[in-house]
Amino acid sequence: MPSLPQLLRSRLAARQGLAGDHPDADRLAAFAAQSLPAQERTSLLKHLAECPTCREILSLTLETEPRASVSDLHVPATSHIAWWKWRWAAATAVACVAAIAFWPQKVPQTALPSPPSRPSVPMQIDHLQPQAAQPEIRRTVKKSPAPKPVAPLPERTQIPLEEPEVVVAKPAAAPLAIIVQPSAPDDRLAEALPKPANGFLPDQSKSVASQAMLDRPRLPLSNLFAKRKQIANETKSLWTLNPDLQKSEDGGQTWRTVQVPANVTLYALSTSGSSVWIGGADGALFHSIDDGLHWKPVKIPNLAGAIISIDARDENWIKLKTKSGDQWQSTDGGVHWYRQ
Amino acid sequence: MLEDVVRRSLSSDRIPRESTQFLDSLHVDELLLARACARGDEAAWEQFLGFYREKLYRAATAIARSESIGRELADSVYADLYGTRLREDGSRISKLDSYMGRGSLEGWLRTVLAQDYVNRFRSERRSVSFVESIDTRPHESAISETAELTHATDAALAALSSEERFLLAAYYLDGRTLAEIGRMLGAHESTVSRRLEKITASLRKQIIKKLCESGIARREAEQMLDVDVRELNMNVREGLTQERRSESI
Numbered sequence A: 001m002p003s004l005p006q007l008l009r010s011r012l013a014a015r016q017g018l019a020g021d022h023p024d025a026d027r028l029a030a031f032a033a034q035s036l037p038a039q040e041r042t043s044l045l046k047h048l049a050e051c052p053t054c055r056e057i058l059s060l061t062l063e064t065e066p067r068a069s070v071s072d073l074h075v076p077a078t079s080h081i082a083w084w085k086w087r088w089a090a091a092t093a094v095a096c097v098a099a100i101a102f103w104p105q106k107v108p109q110t111a112l113p114s115p116p117s118r119p120s121v122p123m124q125i126d127h128l129q130p131q132a133a134q135p136e137i138r139r140t141v142k143k144s145p146a147p148k149p150v151a152p153l154p155e156r157t158q159i160p161l162e163e164p165e166v167v168v169a170k171p172a173a174a175p176l177a178i179i180v181q182p183s184a185p186d187d188r189l190a191e192a193l194p195k196p197a198n199g200f201l202p203d204q205s206k207s208v209a210s211q212a213m214l215d216r217p218r219l220p221l222s223n224l225f226a227k228r229k230q231i232a233n234e235t236k237s238l239w240t241l242n243p244d245l246q247k248s249e250d251g252g253q254t255w256r257t258v259q260v261p262a263n264v265t266l267y268a269l270s271t272s273g274s275s276v277w278i279g280g281a282d283g284a285l286f287h288s289i290d291d292g293l294h295w296k297p298v299k300i301p302n303l304a305g306a307i308i309s310i311d312a313r314d315e316n317w318i319k320l321k322t323k324s325g326d327q328w329q330s331t332d333g334g335v336h337w338y339r340q
Numbered sequence B: 001m002l003e004d005v006v007r008r009s010l011s012s013d014r015i016p017r018e019s020t021q022f023l024d025s026l027h028v029d030e031l032l033l034a035r036a037c038a039r040g041d042e043a044a045w046e047q048f049l050g051f052y053r054e055k056l057y058r059a060a061t062a063i064a065r066s067e068s069i070g071r072e073l074a075d076s077v078y079a080d081l082y083g084t085r086l087r088e089d090g091s092r093i094s095k096l097d098s099y100m101g102r103g104s105l106e107g108w109l110r111t112v113l114a115q116d117y118v119n120r121f122r123s124e125r126r127s128v129s130f131v132e133s134i135d136t137r138p139h140e141s142a143i144s145e146t147a148e149l150t151h152a153t154d155a156a157l158a159a160l161s162s163e164e165r166f167l168l169a170a171y172y173l174d175g176r177t178l179a180e181i182g183r184m185l186g187a188h189e190s191t192v193s194r195r196l197e198k199i200t201a202s203l204r205k206q207i208i209k210k211l212c213e214s215g216i217a218r219r220e221a222e223q224m225l226d227v228d229v230r231e232l233n234m235n236v237r238e239g240l241t242q243e244r245r246s247e248s249i
Helices: A004-015 A025-032 A038-050 A052-063 A079-085 A087-106 A130-143 A152-157 A187-192 A221-234 B002-010 B017-025 B028-039 B042-064 B067-082 B105-125 B147-158 B162-173 B178-185 B189-213 B218-224 B229-248
Strands: A123-128 A165-171 A177-181 A207-210 A238-241 A245-248 A266-272 A275-280 A285-288 A307-312 A318-322 A327-330
Touching: A004 B147, A004 B162, A004 B189, A025 A038, A025 A052, A025 B105, A038 A052, A038 B162, A052 B042, A052 B105, A052 B162, A052 B178, A238 A266, A275 A307, A275 A318, B028 B042, B028 B105, B042 B067, B042 B105, B067 B105, B147 B189, B162 B178, B162 B189, B178 B189, B189 B218
Parallel strands: A266 A307
Antiparallel strands: A123 A165, A165 A177, A177 A207, A238 A245, A266 A275, A275 A285, A307 A318, A318 A327
């Protein structure tokens, strides 16, 4: 039986091309600028839902638009009212931030002397490499009467994945604050974080911990690092083009070259689970469903030129780009392809 | 001129009272410039070229993803904007005459470029059109679709709003990212993500309901849709995470 996404693709594709006359550039431009009246917008959306050509035109129009923030694009007329409704929430948030900021000042100031090189600057933030940051922190701990706050740090140094950027904020004669920014959030990592009930995804871009906050059991940093380590161990194979196709089965420590059944120059690689796609010069495209053990050449009629990019979102959905700018897509694991 | 715009945009011979809001939303300055250019006013053309020439070339290059094709595309659109054909009275037929001021002139020019690119340049390089190239024959996976399942899915899709169908088509058929869809709808990608989850969950319920109505046992109906809706949620979340990764790169 087909999965729901496959079923939707199949039935949505059957509805394409049923739309009537195409809208003129004026209506499409007004739609892109979010300035169509509601009724006309609904009517245009009905057409767009069934017309891939107009969706492509709309997409190209917006791609070339000078980037503006979403708030710039869609500011409701009653935005000041919305702001007014949130004023108490904003005030409470500011009060909470202020409370957190002042809490660590109870720690004796002698524990954290300011760096002699920057005595005149009241607050400076340095971006340091993790290796450079650690001795600074350890030195501080020796002088500190309360060594607890730095307890998670040795655990952080054992993480084999990409090192998070560590920013050490050093206020003059003020408490130490550590900001840990995971550089590449992992989707599986997201599962380790608490999920809100309203469906919003957790913000993985940064988590902030002051010295006092590090003691709090609620902070998921140690869990987070343990999860990263577990994910690293679970990862079976890594792939790269260097420029030969290479594979690592020990988390990147050793790499071996994988032979492809034809002598072609490869430019693109994408993996999804045990499914591996590689593409290269003269439209060469190969697919392996067993993590690179066996390869099958894939022929796409009318595809010309080098394949420079492959994006395999899952085992069925694959999109590739050629050097000439053409984009081809398959939604059934590479059985059928269509040009976008 | 405004009466002409109202007549052509709202299909009304006179300016109705309720069209005041419509008139207020028009980009009148740019509309005047476009109409002056369409009439052949040299000063207006000079101003138009000074303002939009480089922007047009940049947009054309970005659309065509090639400088040479972009130049060719922009030149072709310029010819249409200037007008290469003449009316009976000897005046030029300019494409700028069709600009109604409902969006910015720059946005309209980008749309005209995109239309021209899709209609002319891509069709030249294609042996089949996009619509034709969508293979509507039953796929391997679709072979096992029963008539009841197809009927139930079609009915559930038909019951969706046009915006919801647009969202599904953009995501599942075109493979657009959540951010791209968000830009099209003027919404944040997280909003698009939530809506996708909600729509797919609702579709699943509706399809199962319709299958049950056609006499299929609920358990069997659920087995026909052998994917758990949580997997769909994961797919959406994966998409969002991938976009964040690519943005951070």
